[in-house]
Amino acid sequence: MTTLTALLQHQIFKRSSEPGAAVMPFVVLLFGVTLFASVGNLWFAEGSLFYVSTYTITLLGKYLCYALLALAVDVVWGYCGILSLGHAAFFALGGYGMGMYLMRQIGDRGVYGNPLLPDFMVFLSWDKLPWYWTGFDNLAFAVLMALSVPALLAFVFGWLAFRSRVTGVYLSIMTQALTYALMLSFFRNEMGFGGNNGLTDFKDILGFSLQSDTTRVFLFATTAALLAIILVVSQAIMNSRFGKVILAVRDSEGRARFLGYRTERYKVWLFVYSAIIAALAGVLYVPQVGIINPGEFTPINSIEVVIWVAIGGRGTLIGAVLGALLVNYAKTRLTAIFPEAWLFALGALFVLVTLFLPKGLFGFFADMRARFARPSVVNPEETR
Amino acid sequence: MELIDNTREVFRRDRVWAFMLPKPVKVDVAKEIILYIEDLSVSFDGFKAINNLNLYIRDGELRCLIGANGAGKTTLMDIITGKTQPDSGSVWFGQTHNLLEHDEAAIAHLGVGRKFQKPTVFEAQSVFTNLELSLKTNKGVLPTLFARLGASQRARIDEVLLTIGLTEQRDQDAGSLSHGQKQWLEIGMLLASDSRLLLVDEPVAGMTAEETEKTAALLISLAGKHTVVVVEHDMEFVRSIARTVTVLHQGAVLAEGTMDEIQRNKAVIEVYLGEEQADSETATAGVAQ
Numbered sequence: 001m002t003t004l005t006a007l008l009q010h011q012i013f014k015r016s017s018e019p020g021a022a023v024m025p026f027v028v029l030l031f032g033v034t035l036f037a038s039v040g041n042l043w044f045a046e047g048s049l050f051y052v053s054t055y056t057i058t059l060l061g062k063y064l065c066y067a068l069l070a071l072a073v074d075v076v077w078g079y080c081g082i083l084s085l086g087h088a089a090f091f092a093l094g095g096y097g098m099g100m101y102l103m104r105q106i107g108d109r110g111v112y113g114n115p116l117l118p119d120f121m122v123f124l125s126w127d128k129l130p131w132y133w134t135g136f137d138n139l140a141f142a143v144l145m146a147l148s149v150p151a152l153l154a155f156v157f158g159w160l161a162f163r164s165r166v167t168g169v170y171l172s173i174m175t176q177a178l179t180y181a182l183m184l185s186f187f188r189n190e191m192g193f194g195g196n197n198g199l200t201d202f203k204d205i206l207g208f209s210l211q212s213d214t215t216r217v218f219l220f221a222t223t224a225a226l227l228a229i230i231l232v233v234s235q236a237i238m239n240s241r242f243g244k245v246i247l248a249v250r251d252s253e254g255r256a257r258f259l260g261y262r263t264e265r266y267k268v269w270l271f272v273y274s275a276i277i278a279a280l281a282g283v284l285y286v287p288q289v290g291i292i293n294p295g296e297f298t299p300i301n302s303i304e305v306v307i308w309v310a311i312g313g314r315g316t317l318i319g320a321v322l323g324a325l326l327v328n329y330a331k332t333r334l335t336a337i338f339p340e341a342w343l344f345a346l347g348a349l350f351v352l353v354t355l356f357l358p359k360g361l362f363g364f365f366a367d368m369r370a371r372f373a374r375p376s377v378v379n380p381e382e383t384r
Numbered sequence: 385m386e387l388i389d390n391t392r393e394v395f396r397r398d399r400v401w402a403f404m405l406p407k408p409v410k411v412d413v414a415k416e417i418i419l420y421i422e423d424l425s426v427s428f429d430g431f432k433a434i435n436n437l438n439l440y441i442r443d444g445e446l447r448c449l450i451g452a453n454g455a456g457k458t459t460l461m462d463i464i465t466g467k468t469q470p471d472s473g474s475v476w477f478g479q480t481h482n483l484l485e486h487d488e489a490a491i492a493h494l495g496v497g498r499k500f501q502k503p504t505v506f507e508a509q510s511v512f513t514n515l516e517l518s519l520k521t522n523k524g525v526l527p528t529l530f531a532r533l534g535a536s537q538r539a540r541i542d543e544v545l546l547t548i549g550l551t552e553q554r555d556q557d558a559g560s561l562s563h564g565q566k567q568w569l570e571i572g573m574l575l576a577s578d579s580r581l582l583l584v585d586e587p588v589a590g591m592t593a594e595e596t597e598k599t600a601a602l603l604i605s606l607a608g609k610h611t612v613v614v615v616e617h618d619m620e621f622v623r624s625i626a627r628t629v630t631v632l633h634q635g636a637v638l639a640e641g642t643m644d645e646i647q648r649n650k651a652v653i654e655v656y657l658g659e660e661q662a663d664s665e666t667a668t669a670g671v672a673q
Contacts (some may be wrong), residue, residue: 007492074525237529240528240530241533242525242529243527244516244517245517246508246511247506248506248517250508251506251508252504252506252507254500255505255506256506256517257488258465258497258498259492259517259518259573259577260489260492260493260577261489262489262523263527265524265525315669377441
């Protein structure tokens with residue numbers, strides 16, 4: 001117990017320049033905002049000063065899912081230098097797993113009223129459920145599959161790629177090809193995942209209506225809690241010697257290998273961890289947004305995630321989360337005002353950040369703070 | 385009947401199956417030779433980088449490898465450390481370990497440490513962490529995830545810091561070190577990993593005279609406890625540290641001996657200075673004597 005308190009104190013009062021230093025304050029802030037928004041939605045009447053609309057709750061929940069996805073990319077890119085342009089694949093696979101469960105919950109309330117088959121299967125005049133849909137009536141099983149299938153995919157892909165020592169831009173292109181291939185196959189009707197339209201028209205989860213405020217608040221709060229847990233766990237991993245080896249692999253893989261580390265194994269397991277986080281983001285995303293379709297697999301989505309992380313600040317955990325929240329808030333706002341300009345604005349932002357803030361916004365503020373907090377420490381080389 | 389006897393033999397309870405026994409990590413140097421390189425050849429796209437090379441390194445010695453660019457020095461290091469597979473030949477570490485059977489990580493674990501030509505340290509991490517990562521520990525993924533730094537390990541790191549003279553820079557980022565300090569840190573990383581054989585590629589490239597002197601003292605102090613193989617271009621430096629010098633030329637050993645012998649060796653002078661000069665050089669050497 002004493003070690004736990006010591007550990008907590010150590011985490012909270014860390015120097016701001018250390019990577020991931022702001023995790024604890026952020027978790028506290030996240031907890032506060034979640035509580036405030038939930039109470040505001042459930043206990044205050046519309047028109048009250050403290051009222052938070054259900055639309056806002058859903059929007060916040062969606063942002064937090066994106067933050068989780070950005071965290072997944074940051075773990076591999078920021079800490080290990082693996083630029084994955086295919087993390088949307090893991091996100092969408094997780095989403096499909098959850099979507100299949102929600103599909104099974106519709107039962108006979110679909111448009112065709114078929115108690116056994118989802119609407120799109122009736123439409124394609126299939127007469128029985130494909131074998132891989134079995135078991136998805138059970139939420140626990142569905143979530144297990146939604147996390148383990150992307151994890152397995154990441155393991156196989158990572159094992160093949162890292163063992164063959166594929167790195168850099170070649171790896172990025174391969175990840176992009178992976179998500180593109182998945183997108184094309186999920187677009188096909190005979191895959192049995194709803195083809196072009198994907199899975200939608202969800203009714204309820206564990207018997208609770210997805211339209212009710214309470215369910216929405218609960219989903220949002222769950223997302224916030226899981227984001228907090230994964231932030232803390234990720235920070236612990238990155239502070240362990242495993243995390244130090246990961247940084248070492250990023251900065252000089254050859255050196256790490258000649259010190260006796262089998263770097264490909266480290267990379268594979270980090271990649272799997274990252275894929276599970278991305279899949280979890282997808283699992284939480286689908287019930288809140290109400291639809292999952294092959295569009296989620298597009299390489300552009302993956303690239304957007306990379307931009308969030310770059311803007312927020314790589315290799316800082318919090319930076320990625322803040323980047324995802326900020327950019328998506330800006331997206332919601334800007335696309336409402338001037339939809340055509342959004343992609344240009346995003347591109348410009350990416351270019352500007354890359355040119356002027358290589359460490360992202362988080363790194364920039366950390367530098368500023370370090371500069372103003374300790375003006376007495378001046379590099380003797382500069383004053384000479 | 386034979387089958388039953390064989391089966392009994394296989395399942396004898398007082399024995400452990402050979403494949404379940406831990407592989408011996410101890411290096412057998414009963415013949416006082418730690419590295420045997422025999423009939424080694426490797427070619428890249430028809431270019432023979434190493435050509436039937438034979439080289440023996442004695443346990444505990446300080447050996448210098450010299451040779452012009454393309455003589456095969458770095459390729460040789462690549463083969464010893466498992467980065468490159470040779471076309472033919474053998475490399476044995478002591479009498480029991482065939483290095484060609486192992487990958488880089490396993491060879492490092494056996495106790496062969498390598499310093500790169502360009503100083504390569506983990507720039508974003510502190511000097512202390514650089515050494516912590518180099519310690520001889522279980523380097524599997526799970527043990528590393530739950531690894532804690534023990535008191536004896538801390539003491540070991542401090543000892544290494546003292547040896548390489550970086551105690552003051554303990555908590556600095558390795559990236560902020562000077563070029564020479566990075567070279568020392570990299571040597572320190574090999575020490576922290578308890579490497580028995582140190583392969584040191586160009587340790588004094590880009591160093592000031594003072595730093596070069598310090599490096600020479602450091603390498604000399606390491607010989608004996610470790611076996612040190614140094615690849616270097618700087619002849620002054622080689623002269624100051626070497627007991628035995630091996631000259632490589634076009635992927636094979638051209639000459640071997642003390643620095644003085646090497647400098648008088650006709651073949652070496654020919655290769656380095658051209659034939660005509662070789663004659664006049666030996667002539668002047670003769671006059672001087």
